[in-house]
Amino acid sequence: MSVVPLLIESDEDLPFQDHFLRIRRLRHPAPAADDRPTLVFLHDSLGSIRLWRNFPARLAEALGCHALVYDRRGYGESAAFGPAPRTVRYLEEEALTVPAVLRAAGVGHCVLFGHSDGGTLALLTAANEPALVAAVVTVGAHVFVEDVTLAGIREAQHQFATTDLPQRLARYHGPRTEPLFRAWTDTWLHPTFRTWNVEHYLPRVQCPVLAVQGEADEYGTAAQVQAIVEQVSGPAQVALLLGLGHTPHRQNPEEVLRLATNFLREML
Structure with a gap:
């Protein structure tokens, strides 16, 4: 599936x-795209518009849909974090x-495609606003905290302190790099976060x-996707x-594009 x-x-x-948010609009010229849900991409805890690379465009092209990608506050090229500290319910x-x-961007009915934190956000948004969301695709989402998740974050802390990880992240986040990295690690490793759970x-x-996860995910086990598909009320599939x-959408984008396209094409 080339673009x-x-x-x-x-x-x-x-x-x-x-404040302001940096957004990227992808508009498909086919008239039918106006009648289809917009694909909305929600990035992970260290993500940004640019870190999605060309994946949103490829999926939008394959499905004949418009798409919206945006940097959340504190990420990428959006405004810096506000003065209030991040809470365990962030x-x-x-x-x-x-x-x-989405309303500010003029987006109505949508499909949410979220990676990691973005996948969790997609599920929570669908729970809060069922009339807004036509479907959800999650990649590496979390609905509770596992020991492997915390071990992965501690390893990321080590890499941030001992490798060029800060410089590589700064290509996408600039001066926001250290604050967003600390917000992620400090929140998830705080003792009170160990009981965080959004299964309810x-x-x-x-x-x-569609709940997608890499079998070798360094931040979660298959228990995450099983919890999702077993507890949502609508039809659900695990991949x-x-x-x-x-990051299977970067490690094997062709396979994730195939899965997402086949899943979403049936309902668009």
């Missing part, structure tokens, strides 16, 4: 509440803003869900990808 250069791509700063709090961001939201997810880690 035909038909999509119209534009980046802009979207005024939102008391994902539940962020999920409450997703519908408002899952029965409120009524739309179809556990052998030999892949926490």
